[in-house]
Amino acid sequence: MFGFSIQILFIVLPGVLALYDYHLLPETLEPQHYDLRILTHLNDTAQYFEGVVKIDLWVLQTTKNITLHAKNLTIDKTGISVKSSRDSNCIENVELSEKYEFYIMYLCKELNAGEKYILEIPFKGQLNESQTGYYKSSYNDTENKYKTHYLAVTQFSPTFARLAFPCFDQPNWKATFNVTFGYHKEYKGLSNTPVRKCEKHEFLEDYIWCSHEQLLRTSTYLVAYAIHNLTNAGTVTSLTHNQVVFRNWLQPKIVNQSDFSVEMAPKILKYLEDFFQLNFPLSKIDQLISPTHKFRAMENWGLVTYQENAFVFNEAYDLQEKKETNCNTMAHEFSHQWFGNLVTMKWWKDLWLKEGPSTYFGYLVLDALQPQWEWSDGKITKDLAYFFRHDATNMTRPISRDVKNSTEVLDQFSKYVYEKGALTMRMLHKILGTENFFEGIRNYLQKYAYQNVEQTDLFSSLQEVANENINLNVVMDSWTLQEGYPLITLKRDYKKGEVKVNQKRFIQQNNLQLETQCWWVPLSFVSQSDPNFEDIQPNHWLECPSNETTLKVGTSKEWLLLNPQVYAIYRVNYDEHNWKMLINTLQNEVDYGGIPKINRVQLMDDLLALAALGEQSYDLVFELFEYLKLERDYLPCERGITLLQQYGSLLKDQAAEDFNLYLKQQLTPHYRRLPKLKLIDSIEIPVNEIAFRRFIYTQSCLYNVDDCVSQAVMLNTNDSSISVPANFRQLVYCIAIEKGTTWDFQQMMKLFKNSPTPAQQSAFASGLGCSSNFSQLKEFLDYAIHSDTKSISDCYIQAVTAALKRDNVARETKQHIFDHAEMLNKKFKRKDLEPILMHMVKELTTPEELSELKEHLKDLSQFKEPKLEILGIRQVVMFNIRFRIN
Numbered sequence: 043m044f045g046f047s048i049q050i051l052f053i054v055l056p057g058v059l060a061l062y063d064y065h066l067l068p069e070t071l072e073p074q075h076y077d078l079r080i081l082t083h084l085n086d087t088a089q090y091f092e093g094v095v096k097i098d099l100w101v102l103q104t105t106k107n108i109t110l111h112a113k114n115l116t117i118d119k120t121g122i123s124v125k126s127s128r129d130s131n132c133i134e135n136v137e138l139s140e141k142y143e144f145y146i147m148y149l150c151k152e153l154n155a156g157e158k159y160i161l162e163i164p165f166k167g168q169l170n171e172s173q174t175g176y177y178k179s180s181y182n183d184t185e186n187k188y189k190t191h192y193l194a195v196t197q198f199s200p201t202f203a204r205l206a207f208p209c210f211d212q213p214n215w216k217a218t219f220n221v222t223f224g225y226h227k228e229y230k231g232l233s234n235t236p237v238r239k240c241e242k243h244e245f246l247e248d249y250i251w252c253s254h255e256q257l258l259r260t261s262t263y264l265v266a267y268a269i270h271n272l273t274n275a276g277t278v279t280s281l282t283h284n285q286v287v288f289r290n291w292l293q294p295k296i297v298n299q300s301d302f303s304v305e306m307a308p309k310i311l312k313y314l315e316d317f318f319q320l321n322f323p324l325s326k327i328d329q330l331i332s333p334t335h336k337f338r339a340m341e342n343w344g345l346v347t348y349q350e351n352a353f354v355f356n357e358a359y360d361l362q363e364k365k366e367t368n369c370n371t372m373a374h375e376f377s378h379q380w381f382g383n384l385v386t387m388k389w390w391k392d393l394w395l396k397e398g399p400s401t402y403f404g405y406l407v408l409d410a411l412q413p414q415w416e417w418s419d420g421k422i423t424k425d426l427a428y429f430f431r432h433d434a435t436n437m438t439r440p441i442s443r444d445v446k447n448s449t450e451v452l453d454q455f456s457k458y459v460y461e462k463g464a465l466t467m468r469m470l471h472k473i474l475g476t477e478n479f480f481e482g483i484r485n486y487l488q489k490y491a492y493q494n495v496e497q498t499d500l501f502s503s504l505q506e507v508a509n510e511n512i513n514l515n516v517v518m519d520s521w522t523l524q525e526g527y528p529l530i531t532l533k534r535d536y537k538k539g540e541v542k543v544n545q546k547r548f549i550q551q552n553n554l555q556l557e558t559q560c561w562w563v564p565l566s567f568v569s570q571s572d573p574n575f576e577d578i579q580p581n582h583w584l585e586c587p588s589n590e591t592t593l594k595v596g597t598s599k600e601w602l603l604l605n606p607q608v609y610a611i612y613r614v615n616y617d618e619h620n621w622k623m624l625i626n627t628l629q630n631e632v633d634y635g636g637i638p639k640i641n642r643v644q645l646m647d648d649l650l651a652l653a654a655l656g657e658q659s660y661d662l663v664f665e666l667f668e669y670l671k672l673e674r675d676y677l678p679c680e681r682g683i684t685l686l687q688q689y690g691s692l693l694k695d696q697a698a699e700d701f702n703l704y705l706k707q708q709l710t711p712h713y714r715r716l717p718k719l720k721l722i723d724s725i726e727i728p729v730n731e732i733a734f735r736r737f738i739y740t741q742s743c744l745y746n747v748d749d750c751v752s753q754a755v756m757l758n759t760n761d762s763s764i765s766v767p768a769n770f771r772q773l774v775y776c777i778a779i780e781k782g783t784t785w786d787f788q789q790m791m792k793l794f795k796n797s798p799t800p801a802q803q804s805a806f807a808s809g810l811g812c813s814s815n816f817s818q819l820k821e822f823l824d825y826a827i828h829s830d831t832k833s834i835s836d837c838y839i840q841a842v843t844a845a846l847k848r849d850n851v852a853r854e855t856k857q858h859i860f861d862h863a864e865m866l867n868k869k870f871k872r873k874d875l876e877p878i879l880m881h882m883v884k885e886l887t888t889p890e891e892l893s894e895l896k897e898h899l900k901d902l903s904q905f906k907e908p909k910l911e912i913l914g915i916r917q918v919v920m921f922n923i924r925f926r927i928n
């Protein structure tokens with residue numbers, strides 16, 4: 043009983059937090075309006091801000107304290123005041139909760155329910171370099187490269203507004219904002235809304251105060267402001283309802299690389315406004331491209347901020363993919379102006395409610411505005427691949443899950459949540475059909491504009507337009523509130539014309555199947571005699587918990603294919619006979635029997651995953667992969683070859699040689715179909731062919747197909763390598779260095795060192811990283827890793843990623859990584875190092891090698907990657923053995 047009395051002692055102690063130990067603010071007060079005045083000091087010697095925030099509070103429940111968020115701010119409590127029109131209160135005491143980042147003010151007397159008060163708090167803070175809150179950044183002058191220019195910018199999402207001013211920093215506490223912003227007049231100031239008027243500072247010479255128009259009801263994480271002396275690359279008016287005016291702010295030296303983004307911005311916004319049939323409510327959007335930025339981009343209402351790399355495009359050096367990716371980023375941020383800014387999740391647990399739709403609609407925007415890129419097919423295919431792999435481990439979590447502190451909130455922003463969120467939206471789209479889906483989406487936006495939602499609000503809006511007699515909330519909860527996905531297995535009774543369908547969770551290590559999970563699975567079948575892959579709304583459902591059903595579909599002589607367009611996120615296994623009929627069609631029928639490319643990709647991905655689990659044979663896998671020689675589309679071709687390589691890279695000795703020969707045979711017909719590589723600078727290549735051709739040329743050279751290598755070398759020695767189109771230059775540089783002499787290497791090393799821009803550095807690095815002589819490669823790796831310039835040390839990652847793929851340098855490269863692990867750990871973040879790590883893991887063939895790798899990397903926080911096991915050593919070894927038998 044001794045322990046018990048101690049517990050009682052703890053509870054009665056006057057530790058105030060024991061009274062309020064919860065991660066959300068009390069629901070006693072509602073902030074309705076913020077009046078924010080901030081003066082920023084920013085020069086060589088002074089870099090801080092000071093301000094006053096006045097918050098209009100509506101008292102929902104009588105209370106004797108005011109609890110809000112503040113972190114790293116200096117607050118003079120004697121300056122705080124709390125007043126209503128009838129009454130003046132005072133502060134008895136204040137307290138900080140580090141755990142919850144709360145600032146708690148204990149009042150002299152109660153605030154009365156139903157009354158309105160004005161809380162005024164003065165505060166000060168340092169402009170930090172952590173790229174969160176209100177932070178500073180800098181760049182050197184273009185002409186006088188030793189002159190430094192500063193800027194100060196905000197990054198409030200998700201939980202960093204509290205670093206800049208005291209506030210109710212939760213997405214559900216929406217309020218209006220009046221921002222008045224003071225700074226030295228040599229700077230330009232921006233906030234979410236246009237400047238209303240500017241006036242001189244009361245006493246500071248050359249300082250001005252500029253007040254901005256009132257911002258509509260919004261969450262704190264979307265408020266933004268900045269002072270800077272960047273250059274406007276162009277002012278463009280869009281054709282939207284408000285004729286929204288765009289300005290685009292960049293460092294002078296990269297202004298000339300912004301044309302494409304500047305041109306696309308107003309078009310994207312206009313498209314989305316028409317698409318959602320809901321006007322964009324602000325009158326301007328400033329796009330600020332910051333030399334340092336924590337995320338690729340941030341959708342602040344009316345003041346969208348970007349990383350430089352996510353906005354600029356260098357025609358001479360960058361790949362087409364970069365242009366497309368950047369455009370997609372902008373489309374994503376602009377989709378947020380509706381999904382997130384206008385309609386906002388109540389709490390970060392439902393982050394997917396803004397990221398899923400913004401990601402998915404971002405894809406649709408690109409399809410509409412740049413159809414020649416065939417963007418969404420490519421992205422969806424990649425997302426599916428990532429999802430099926432990632433969500434097949436026992437370490438994933440539901441996309442909607444509660445989060446209880448800032449670290450957990452930040453962790454929600456993962457590729458997994460974005461991509462599964464997008465795939466979930468796509469599944470809803472296909473289940474409901476295009477017309478209903480968009481009607482539901484428009485109703486939802488209209489209904490919840492300026493408000494907050496939970497996922498059930500989205501599902502209920504869609505339910506209203508659904509023809510289906512299903513409960514969308516129940517159906518969708520099974521996908522969003524639990525991790526993982528099902529494997530649907532079909533067993534056909536060809537005599538009876540029946541098919542038995544069941545589900546179980548797909549887990550990569552098959553001893554781990556969690557029998558208790560089930561999903562509401564939409565079933566759409568396509569049959570060989572009626573290959574309609576467009577009209578695909580589900581005709582049946584596999585219910586949950588009932589997990590098996592028998593249906594009458596198809597005739598005995600034809601294949602069945604489940605899940606056309608892979609619109610629902612599950613894998614499918616068929617009986618062997620059905621697989622064989624599918625393979626036969628892929629091999630022999632015109633246009634693959636109408637089976638769309640995204641299904642062709644998935645058939646390969648599923649079958650290989652099933653073989654790895656021992657659910658199907660590798661013989662069947664190789665039978666299917668034979669059709670690859672006939673494949674004319676990029677996506678299936680790329681996936682097929684890449685999948686084979688992933689497994690093949692684990693083979694050793696004779697098996698490895700045999701495998702290389704096999705891949706060479708797969709590639710040869712593709713290579714022979716393309717024009718000679720030597721002609722690359724003289725023929726126009728359609729934009730949707732660029733990636734395909736580069737892939738085939740690159741792979742063909744890697745496996746020594748025909749004259750690929752000598753063609754590439756010829757291109758380089760023409761001494762016109764600079765005239766090789768940017769999209770193919772890396773390929774040519776790579777071969778030139780791999781097959782070239784020490785002199786070639788030294789020449790390119792010189793070019794690398796003299797390159798002024800990251801794009802150029804990266805192009806040369808892609809060549810240098812291909813050296814087949816490790817002592818040369820080491821010279822480059824040492825130079826890159828020790829550089830203080832970020833874009834140069836980034837080239838280390840690029841080079842080792844290439845080198846790890848090359849047998850003759852892989853071992854020494856791995857050692858180089860181990861030898862520099864601590865330095866890498868300091869210089870890079872986990873997401874930068876992930877590709878290297880994944881490559882090293884893929885090469886492992888025994889559990890002993892895995893232990894060795896873990897031993898080398900233990901204690902290094904950025905290398906901590908809980909997914910080390912997921913590739914499953916076991917399956918890899920099995921593949922190894924099976925291929926040898928083949």
Ligand SMILES: *[C@@H]1O[C@H](CO)[C@@H](O)[C@H](O)[C@H]1NC(C)=O
Pocket residue numbers: 083084085086087088
């Ligand atoms: C920098 O700003 C501070 C605060 O505004 C000011 O006192 C100081 O004189 C400024 N220094 C220079 C070099 O302009």
Ligand SMILES: *[C@@H]1O[C@H](CO)[C@@H](O)[C@H](O)[C@H]1NC(C)=O
Pocket residue numbers: 058059061062068070104105106107108109146
């Ligand atoms: C502040 O007041 C609310 C409601 O009156 C109460 O629930 C909460 O525990 C108080 N907070 C603290 C830290 O005392």
Ligand SMILES: *[C@@H]1O[C@H](CO)[C@@H](O)[C@H](O)[C@H]1NC(C)=O
Pocket residue numbers: 114170171172174175205
């Ligand atoms: C908060 O302040 C601490 C101590 O001054 C500092 O170490 C930390 O970097 C600051 N955090 C941010 C995000 O600025």
Ligand SMILES: *[C@@H]1O[C@H](CO)[C@@H](O)[C@H](O)[C@H]1NC(C)=O
Pocket residue numbers: 182187188189190
């Ligand atoms: C930028 O200017 C600072 C201050 O003069 C100087 O120390 C630094 O080396 C310059 N950086 C570059 C990349 O030129």
Ligand SMILES: *[C@@H]1O[C@H](CO)[C@@H](O)[C@H](O)[C@H]1NC(C)=O
Pocket residue numbers: 075218220256
């Ligand atoms: C915000 O500022 C504008 C312009 O001064 C003013 O008309 C408006 O009343 C202010 N809003 C609030 C809620 O104080």
Ligand SMILES: *[C@@H]1O[C@H](CO)[C@@H](O)[C@H](O)[C@H]1NC(C)=O
Pocket residue numbers: 191228229271273294
């Ligand atoms: C602002 O930028 C302009 C043009 O780049 C330059 O002429 C001016 O000196 C800069 N001012 C400051 C204070 O950096």
Ligand SMILES: *[C@@H]1O[C@H](CO)[C@@H](O)[C@H](O)[C@H]1NC(C)=O
Pocket residue numbers: 436437551911
């Ligand atoms: C996942 O599986 C591994 C074994 O493969 C096991 O060690 C680990 O505890 C499991 N994790 C969870 C969350 O079940």
Ligand SMILES: *[C@@H]1O[C@H](CO)[C@@H](O)[C@H](O)[C@H]1NC(C)=O
Pocket residue numbers: 141446447448449450
């Ligand atoms: C956030 O919560 C997680 C899980 O409860 C915990 O492990 C972590 O230490 C917490 N982080 C902070 C900064 O409180």
Ligand SMILES: *[C@@H]1O[C@H](CO)[C@@H](O)[C@H](O)[C@H]1NC(C)=O
Pocket residue numbers: 545546547557558559560588589590
């Ligand atoms: C399917 O349902 C049956 C009976 O309802 C149950 O025994 C079985 O464990 C379930 N299997 C899976 C994979 O959920």
Ligand SMILES: [Zn+2]
Pocket residue numbers: 374378396397400
């Ligand atoms: Zn986003």
